Amino acid sequence: xxxxxxxxxxxxxxxxxxxxxQAPGMSSDWQFGGANLTSTPxxxxxxxxxxAIGSSCASAxxxxxxxxxxxxxxxxxQNLGFCDISVQxxxxxxxxxxxxxxxxxxxxxxxxxxxxxxxxxxxxxxxxGFFLPISTGILPQxxxxxxxxxxxxxxxxRFSSLNGGNFSNMVNPFxxxxxxxxxxxxVGLMPGSKDVFAISEMKSVSGVxxxxxxxxxxxxxxxxxxxxxNSATLESPLKNERKSERLVRSNEEAKQxxxxxxxxxxxxxxxxxxxxxxxxxxxxxTGGEPSAKGLSSKKRKRSVKDAxxxxxxxxxxxxxxxxxxxxxxxxxxxxxxxxxxxxxSKQGKQxxxxxxxxxxxxxxxxxxxxxxxxxxxxxxxxxxxxxxERMKFLQDLVPGCSKVTGKAVMLDEIIxxxxxxxxxxxxxxxxxxxxxxxxxxxxxxxLAKDITQSRAGPSSTLGFSPNMSVGYPPLHPSQPGLxxxxxxxxxxxxxxICRTLGSQFTPMTGRFKKPNQILNAWKDxxxxxxxxxxxxxxxxxxxxxNGSLPSDHMKVxx
Amino acid sequence: xxxxxxxxxxxPSSLKSRFTTRFLRALTKINGQKPISxxxxxxxFQRYRRIKVAADKSMAWSVRSRRTWSxxxxxxxxxxxxxxxxSSSRRSSVRTSTIIKSRQAKTSHEKENKNTTTGQDEVxxxxxxxxxxxxxxxxxxxDLCNLLGETAHYIKCLxxxxxxxxxxxxxxxx
Numbered sequence: 001x002x003x004x005x006x007x008x009x010x011x012x013x014x015x016x017x018x019x020x021x022q023a024p025g026m027s028s029d030w031q032f033g034g035a036n037l038t039s040t041p042x043x044x045x046x047x048x049x050x051x052a053i054g055s056s057c058a059s060a061x062x063x064x065x066x067x068x069x070x071x072x073x074x075x076x077x078q079n080l081g082f083c084d085i086s087v088q089x090x091x092x093x094x095x096x097x098x099x100x101x102x103x104x105x106x107x108x109x110x111x112x113x114x115x116x117x118x119x120x121x122x123x124x125x126x127x128x129g130f131f132l133p134i135s136t137g138i139l140p141q142x143x144x145x146x147x148x149x150x151x152x153x154x155x156x157x158r159f160s161s162l163n164g165g166n167f168s169n170m171v172n173p174f175x176x177x178x179x180x181x182x183x184x185x186x187v188g189l190m191p192g193s194k195d196v197f198a199i200s201e202m203k204s205v206s207g208v209x210x211x212x213x214x215x216x217x218x219x220x221x222x223x224x225x226x227x228x229x230n231s232a233t234l235e236s237p238l239k240n241e242r243k244s245e246r247l248v249r250s251n252e253e254a255k256q257x258x259x260x261x262x263x264x265x266x267x268x269x270x271x272x273x274x275x276x277x278x279x280x281x282x283x284x285x286t287g288g289e290p291s292a293k294g295l296s297s298k299k300r301k302r303s304v305k306d307a308x309x310x311x312x313x314x315x316x317x318x319x320x321x322x323x324x325x326x327x328x329x330x331x332x333x334x335x336x337x338x339x340x341x342x343x344x345s346k347q348g349k350q351x352x353x354x355x356x357x358x359x360x361x362x363x364x365x366x367x368x369x370x371x372x373x374x375x376x377x378x379x380x381x382x383x384x385x386x387x388x389e390r391m392k393f394l395q396d397l398v399p400g401c402s403k404v405t406g407k408a409v410m411l412d413e414i415i416x417x418x419x420x421x422x423x424x425x426x427x428x429x430x431x432x433x434x435x436x437x438x439x440x441x442x443x444x445x446x447l448a449k450d451i452t453q454s455r456a457g458p459s460s461t462l463g464f465s466p467n468m469s470v471g472y473p474p475l476h477p478s479q480p481g482l483x484x485x486x487x488x489x490x491x492x493x494x495x496x497i498c499r500t501l502g503s504q505f506t507p508m509t510g511r512f513k514k515p516n517q518i519l520n521a522w523k524d525x526x527x528x529x530x531x532x533x534x535x536x537x538x539x540x541x542x543x544x545x546n547g548s549l550p551s552d553h554m555k556v557x558x
Numbered sequence: 559x560x561x562x563x564x565x566x567x568x569x570p571s572s573l574k575s576r577f578t579t580r581f582l583r584a585l586t587k588i589n590g591q592k593p594i595s596x597x598x599x600x601x602x603f604q605r606y607r608r609i610k611v612a613a614d615k616s617m618a619w620s621v622r623s624r625r626t627w628s629x630x631x632x633x634x635x636x637x638x639x640x641x642x643x644x645s646s647s648r649r650s651s652v653r654t655s656t657i658i659k660s661r662q663a664k665t666s667h668e669k670e671n672k673n674t675t676t677g678q679d680e681v682x683x684x685x686x687x688x689x690x691x692x693x694x695x696x697x698x699x700x701d702l703c704n705l706l707g708e709t710a711h712y713i714k715c716l717x718x719x720x721x722x723x724x725x726x727x728x729x730x731x732x
Contacts, residue, residue, distance in 0.1 A: 411686035425613060425719055
């Protein structure tokens with residue numbers, strides 16, 4: 001079937017694009033063209049591979065690696081944000097290198113490397129990380145059935161001629177900040193006009209590129225035409241839902257590659273013209289319904305959302321999407337006006353959506369079987385689903401939440417996590433206030449890989465030594481009690497740190513997935529700082545001082 | 559094996575690099591103002607505060623106005639700054655407080671609306687949602703759905719911030 005072929009082609013194209021898009025060297029695990037995508041997200045999300053300090057993060061799951069990352073001594077290994085987790089093999093070796101307090105050169109290089117990787121991969125990985133769970137979450141919900149109609153096929157062919165990256169259905173709300181913004185904008189439009197709305201937001205668009213988007217757009221438009229077709233055929237009465245299906249622009253999902261298997265199933269369904277499929281377990285590439293089956297109430301809205309997944313490709317897709325949607329509208333409207341008028345007349349809501357071509361925000365929703373078709377309840381359901389989808393996303397962001405069930409507990413975890421992050425920022429800013437090397441911060445040195453220690457090291461030590469030499473000599477004869485006076489800088493710092501962080505940290509311990517690890521790492525750091533102040537046994541050589549700040553300098557200097 | 563060997567591969571417009579640039583600039587400025595060696599504890603604390611504000615500000619600036627929380631944070635920082643500037647004249651503080659109050663009234667109104675339409679499964683959220691609202695800047699004025707989205711982005715930015723600051727601190731403590 002030509003449509004099936006189109007799907008396959010699309011999938012392949014998407015795969016290729018995904019591969020090309022991601023930075024070379026990323027592991028192939030994250031190329032989600034594969035049909036095994038549906039399985040991988042679960043494994044990725046669920047796997048608990050502890051990220052040992054300095055070890056490669058190759059196998060770390062999103063959750064775990066992030067949690068352990070944050071709280072380790074060596075800042076390098078954990079500098080992979082949740083974005084980086086997805087980069088498994090490619091980055092791991094680089095991460096593993098030079099991590100630890102050893103060779104500063106390798107350390108810095110690894111820092112830089114990590115930094116680079118972070119910069120590179122963040123967006124792509126973020127997307128990857130995001131929609132895997134999303135897609136799995138979507139699977140049970142998505143549903144579309146294709147009417148095996150010759151008229152449909154013809155219409156599909158017609159729509160497929162419409163080109164352009166119609167991102168109408170491609171939404172990756174969390175893939176990128178921009179896309180998020182667009183998404184929220186799109187969502188904001190939703191309640192404005194329509195009755196009932198299925199949110200096709202689940203489609204994560206990440207990784208979709210303009211070429212893909214074209215194909216996807218055609219499918220999306222096909223989807224739209226399917227819906228139109230359905231409404232036309234099924235319509236007349238707004239039956240009470242027999243079956244509700246969420247029209248999902250499964251194209252996106254297919255695109256994501258989660259639908260590797262989904263596409264195939266779609267094709268089979270399509271070819272078979274299967275009847276009701278209640279929530280097919282696989283994604284249906286083109287949401288549709290068997291023409292034969294009457295659908296429950298239909299309120300439809302086409303949702304066209306501009307989701308920009310790609311920062312790089314930012315310009316094109318939205319333009320294309322807008323263009324495409326504009327193109328689609330006139331065609332769709334002709335059908336829609338008639339059907340929608342009938343469909344919505346009962347509710348007395350009128351198709352303002354049908355009447356304006358340039359309007360871009362439509363959302364299709366069908367009431368589920370056995371559920372009220374009241375527009376309010378449908379809207380509420382849509383809203384609830386949105387919220388649950390976002391909660392799932394947050395669950396991946398926040399380490400230690402994969403096993404947590406229940407929204408209240410999840411929210412608690414999220415709150416704790418945000419608090420801990422804010423406290424970390426405070427702690428680091430405190431640390432930075434004492435660390436000043438009094439030099440121009442070398443931005444490239446931080447960001448670039450090949451800053452050498454020779455350039456920055458001696459200068460920083462020079463910068464430091466006058467500070468420390470003032471404080472240090474009194475340390476020798478002094479007793480621990482006097483150390484505080486001798487080290488006003490660090491002492492206060494440590495005191496403040498200890499007080500603020502120690503007290504605040506305790507409530508957190510019970511929350512995180514690996515509280516022990518985090519707590520230990522945290523406490524170690526604190527202890528290091530404290531030891532510096534409170535009199536190491538043999539302060540002269542500062543042998544006991546493992547502290548981060550001046551102790552290293554001490555060793556170097558002496 | 560990894561493409562990160564080339565500094566040119568860095569995305570200059572990524573959130574991380576934008577934040578780093580601004581933050582380092584701010585740090586340089588702060589450090590240039592007063593030398594560290596002569597800092598008293600009080601000055602240390604001031605520097606800490608300034609650095610913290612600089613970190614927040616640079617992060618919010620990196621995000622520009624794309625996000626509600628960044629806009630709220632920038633607004634808050636600016637209003638605080640202007641409050642301090644005009645501390646002698648009480649008008650500005652009164653003005654900002656009225657603005658804040660009106661905002662809160664609006665948000666409470668919104669919250670009421672949200673609560674009335676809330677489904678049964680969201681009853682337990684309200685408490686946590688309120689806490690989250692306080693944590694996320696600008697969260698007061700958002701409904702739960704947007705709040706969750708903003709939280710996600712905020713978490714992402716916070717982690718970036720932490721990473722960069724940790725790297726900086728480590729880098730310069732060597």
